[in-house]
Amino acid sequence: MGDFFIWLNDQLLRMQWLSDLVTVLVRDGFGLDPASQIGGSVHFFIYDVIKIFILLSVLIFGISYVQSYFPPERTRRILGQRQGLGANVFAALLGTITPFCSCSSIPLFIGFTSAGLPLAVTFSFLISSPLVDLASVILLASIFNWSIALAYVAIGLVLAILGGTLIGYLKLEDQVEAFVYQSPVSDHDNDGAISRRERLTYAADQVVEIVHRVWIYVLIGVGIGATIHNWIPETFISALLGQDKWWSVLVATIAGVPMYADIFGTLPIAEALVQKGVGLGTALTFMMAVTALSLPSMIMLKRVVKLPLLVVFIGIVTVGIILIGYIFNATAHLFV
Numbered sequence: 001m002g003d004f005f006i007w008l009n010d011q012l013l014r015m016q017w018l019s020d021l022v023t024v025l026v027r028d029g030f031g032l033d034p035a036s037q038i039g040g041s042v043h044f045f046i047y048d049v050i051k052i053f054i055l056l057s058v059l060i061f062g063i064s065y066v067q068s069y070f071p072p073e074r075t076r077r078i079l080g081q082r083q084g085l086g087a088n089v090f091a092a093l094l095g096t097i098t099p100f101c102s103c104s105s106i107p108l109f110i111g112f113t114s115a116g117l118p119l120a121v122t123f124s125f126l127i128s129s130p131l132v133d134l135a136s137v138i139l140l141a142s143i144f145n146w147s148i149a150l151a152y153v154a155i156g157l158v159l160a161i162l163g164g165t166l167i168g169y170l171k172l173e174d175q176v177e178a179f180v181y182q183s184p185v186s187d188h189d190n191d192g193a194i195s196r197r198e199r200l201t202y203a204a205d206q207v208v209e210i211v212h213r214v215w216i217y218v219l220i221g222v223g224i225g226a227t228i229h230n231w232i233p234e235t236f237i238s239a240l241l242g243q244d245k246w247w248s249v250l251v252a253t254i255a256g257v258p259m260y261a262d263i264f265g266t267l268p269i270a271e272a273l274v275q276k277g278v279g280l281g282t283a284l285t286f287m288m289a290v291t292a293l294s295l296p297s298m299i300m301l302k303r304v305v306k307l308p309l310l311v312v313f314i315g316i317v318t319v320g321i322i323l324i325g326y327i328f329n330a331t332a333h334l335f336v
Contacts, residue, residue, distance in 0.1 A: 014142050015051045022047040037230045044226040048268050052139065052218055057207050059138055064206035068199040085165060088124040092160035095128030096153070110304060113180050120168025127317065128160035131292050136267075143271045144280075147335045151328075152284060159320040166316055167309075175309035217265030225268030229275060243279040243332075249325035252282045253318065256289025266290045280335065281328030288321045 011017055022043050026032050032039035112122040132153050140149035194202075228237070241248040256266075270283035293314065302310055328335075 040230040041226040064203040091124040092128040124164025132156035175306040221265035222268040225272035228272035237276040252286040279329040280332040281325040285325030
């Protein structure tokens with residue numbers, strides 16, 4: 001049974017069959033040695049791009065079908081029925097099955113806050129939703145393994161719960177722009193009127209929309225990953241971000257902030273970094289910084305919150321991500 005699961009994991013998630021086909025294409029079709037720098041780069045690029053888009057399309061279709069049962073209005077009502085720490089936990093968990101990207105942060109923040117949801121619950125959801133979703137879990141498992149993927153989910157949920165709870169404890173409701181509380185809230189929910197065919201159509205449309213939104217980041221991310229994997233010397237990477245360098249997690253966090261990309265675009269970079277000897281925690285820190293702390297996302301969030309609340313949010317998430325990086329680097333041997 002164990003051997004069958006390993007075979008299934010290799011063929012369905014890691015797509016070993018695709019890697020073998022690309023090897024044949026690079027060697028026989030392009031006349032390149034897959035073990036050379038050029039051949040290895042071409043193989044890495046073609047294989048990762050096709051694999052990510054296949055997994056992404058299948059996963060987004062399935063997740064979007066589930067998500068059709070949780071439109072923003074229904075999500076808001078579900079969260080509004082809970083209070084205390086349990087509400088934060090539920091908000092973080094709900095964020096994993098409602099993968100709203102960072103570009104959705106403003107309308108979601110306005111909708112949740114104007115409906116009377118506590119800031120603690122709103123921020124737990126906003127941290128969890130772009131950071132941890134079902135698609136990223138499967139992609140992480142396909143690149144690394146299931147133990148790393150599940151550990152990433154667990155630590156991401158903890159960060160979302162603790163971050164939201166701390167923000168709620170600080171009582172910063174007066175640091176939300178006044179117009180947010182005055183925004184009208186729609187109670188419209190067509191969930192009961194949506195047929196199965198409409199849900200399938202919605203899921204297919206979501207695949208097209210999300211792939212259209214992220215394809216350029218995937219190509220850029222895979223291109224950077226191919227460059228790191230085959231052209232940048234391991235000694236250089238180790239000197240800057242090696243597991244023995246105490247500053248590696250800090251550098252990875254700072255490097256991720258200016259970027260604006262989905263987790264799908266950062267995964268190939270993290271994969272290449274780990275293969276070059278960079279600590280697992282350092283690579284995951286980079287991914288989390290890009291997803292949760294990107295400068296464009298913070299600029300968008302600044303439109304609805306005042307500077308003190310934004311600074312608190314950035315500070316809490318930054319400290320959490322850095323601690324997570326060091327913890328993963330110290331315990332990486334448990335996940336390999």
